[in-house]
Amino acid sequence: MPKNSKVVKRELDDEVIESVKDLLSNEDASDDAFKKSELMVDDQEEKDADVEEGSDVEDERPAWNSKLQYILAQVGFSVGLGNVWRFPYLCQKNGGGAYLVPYLVLLLIIGIPLFFLELAVGQRIRRGSIGVWNYISPKLGGIGFASCVVCFFVALYYNVIIGWSLFYFSQSFQHPLPWDQCPLVKNASHTFVEPECEKGSATTYYWYREALNISSSLSESGGLNWKMTICLLAAWVMVCLAMIKGIQSSGKIMYFSSLFPYVVLLCFLIRGLLLNGSVDGIRHMFTPKLEIMLEPKVWREAATQVFFALGLGFGGVIAFSSYNKRDNNCHFDAVLVSFINFFTSVLATLVVFAVLGFKANIINEKCVTQNSEKILKLLKMGNLSQDIIPHHINFSSITAEDYNLVYDIIQKVEEEQFNSLGLKSCQIEDELDKAVQGTGLAFIAFTEAMTHFPASPFWSVMFFLMLVNLGLGSMFGTIEGIITPIVDTFKVRKEILTVICCSVAFFIGLIFVQRSGNYFVTMFDDYSATLPLLIVVILENIAVIQIYGIDKFMEDLKDMLGFSPSQYYYYMWKYVSPLVLLCLLVASIIQMGLSPPGYNAWIEDTAMEEFHSYPTWGLIVCISLMVLALLPVPIVFMVRRCNLIDDSSGSLTSVSYKRGRIIKEPINLEGDNTSLIHGKSPSEVPSPNFGKNIYRRQTGSPTLDTAPNGRYGIGYLMAGVPDMPESDL
Secondary structure, eight states: OOTTOOOEEEEOOHHHHHHHTTTTTTSOTTOHHHHTOEEEEOOGGGTTOOTTTTOTTOOOOOOOSOHHHHHHHHHHHHSOHHHHHTHHHHHHHTTGGGGHHHHHHHIIIIIHHHHHHHHHHHHHHOSOHHHHHHHHOGGGTHHHHHHHHHHHHHHHHHHHHHHHHHHHHHTTSSSSOTTSSOOEEEOSSOEEEOHHHHHSOHHHHIIIIIISOOOSSSSOOOOBOHHHHHHHHHHHHHHHHHHTTTHHHHHHHHHHHHHHHHHHHHHHHHHHHTSTTHHHHHHHHHOOOHHHHTSHHHHHHHHHHHHHHTTTTSSHHHHHHTTSOTTOOHHHHHHHHHHHHHHHHHHHHHHHHHHHHHHHHHHHHHHHHHHHHHHHHHHHHTSSOGGGSOTTOOGGGOOHHHHHHHHHHHHHHTTTTHHHHTOOOOOHHHHHTSOOOHHHIIIIIHHHHHTTSTTHHHHHHHHHHHHHHHHHHHHHHHHHHHHHHHHHHHOOOHHHHHHHHHHHHHHHGGGGGBTTHHHHHHHHHHHSSHHHHHHHHHHHHHIIIIIIIHHHHHHHHHHHHSSOOOHHHHHIIIIIHHHHHHHHHHHHHHHHHHSOSEEEEEETTTTEEEEEEOOHHHHHHHHHHHHHHHTHHHHHHHHHHTTOSOTTSGGGOEEEEETTEEEEEOSSOOSOGGGBOOOOOTTTSOOOOOOSOEEEOOTTOOSSSSOOOTTTOOSEEETTOTTOOOOOO
């Protein structure tokens, strides 16, 4: 409570206590603290004071145990699987080290400003995504519901990936690893290698056949894969147990789930740098291709990666920051978490390409050995002359450099007949140029590389445990983006809601553990989040800058932080970020229109992927995902615009509970400030006769669409007592 406030306390009489008992039915009736409740009234001059500022009426909202726990939660949410298997792919595809330039520029233009905006509104209003945007304008409350829907869609398939990681983790406790060699098939006469595996590779076969047991098309469901069903159930049980008490339970787990991946990445980096060929991979990765950096596609993909890497629009950022104290330095948090996310991506890229460089070196050595044997046969058959081979070449222990020298000589001398010789150019760069991302990187390329590690089971256990923790950290933020807004809005018990949410998500998620489930994961990944989240963040920006007012928001930031934020953010929020987001939205729509909607199906006969277009019902599902995610925005707007729900009804008021106190926050208040009670000496005027409802209101709240500053307002209004004179308490 500010020092200048004139606060007078008086114990409520029995009549008032009885009038609120119904609303406090969940409190212990025998609680002495309840029976001795006090009504605290601020002077009207302190109308903007907040409950967090030392007030005894402080809201009982859960809070982080420490700043470190909060930072780890935000890092765990923003740093996810995409940092490990998406960023390295984009870096390799879009100019190597040159890709870091557009990424950093866009991080400064849209990443940090929008991340700071979400942190600030969550911390200022201290509600989930639904409450935040309803607070700014009830007509925009659909933004929060849209965020919840997107979070739910993403959670459905994201936890499936955690289930896949759990399966590989469980299979890593054996030597040799089960994906090390192709399985043998026995029949009555002889034993032979599995044909599907022989046409591909051991790791590819294990992923598609042993793990997924994948069907050949989206339409062929093939029934449930029971191994993955059990893993999915285990993943949802882990998430449910971690989230059931909110940040009190998940916050403690963050210490492990957020920090353990860094331990594993550092161990992999040290181990990778000691492997033969790792330096080639890193050098290939960071060799800049400046000409590629000028292509618009590179900037579009960099902007998309920045956008999703920080978890903008999901509501998890807002939910986590809503548990902060109001004077927390959220600007420092935004910059810190953003750059931790960036350096994590760079660290993961170093690890990935150190390991892939080692893998490429092994493949290149096999290529050299096989083609050297071909050259020896050609020499013995007389198809090649021994005279063209340099005298220092020893084919029994030939190096990659010597082979490339011989290859170039043969290509020049036997130019006309060279193609018929069947020789291959064994260049390590060719192998490194094969761009791999997503599950192809984690469950095929990386697992194949680890089979060549000494003590490969240990490294496999570490790697997949890291993936589980990365996934869980992101899942905690995603589920928090669903649970917190609903709890804040509808006042349901968090434990019950968490169990219901996880149970429903598990049963819906069974479509992802069919034999065709991988194709549904691709569908949801492509269509459930990209466009809806872009539109949600654009609306968030408009809501804060235009509806709430950027000048008022800057004043709020000054009040919270204790200093005025840089004018850089003012211009980014007002001009640059909205323009960049609109350009990104248009570019994404164009890209989606130019790319034929489809998926890569695994064909067992050829052991290769083949592009298939979605069937008609599949296209309907894709469109439905985008429409359902955005549908709450126009629905809530029309409901509010047409006054289909009475704002003045008690059912629409938000009630904050405090043991022994009730604070009722109306969405639309009428009347003037004469009904506010000012603190005076209790001996001057007799106590008033209280009505049935007691709630507080911020002085000067206008009767507009903008939500009142109820949680931070001061003073009390006696409902049902018109033109009540100033009274003494």
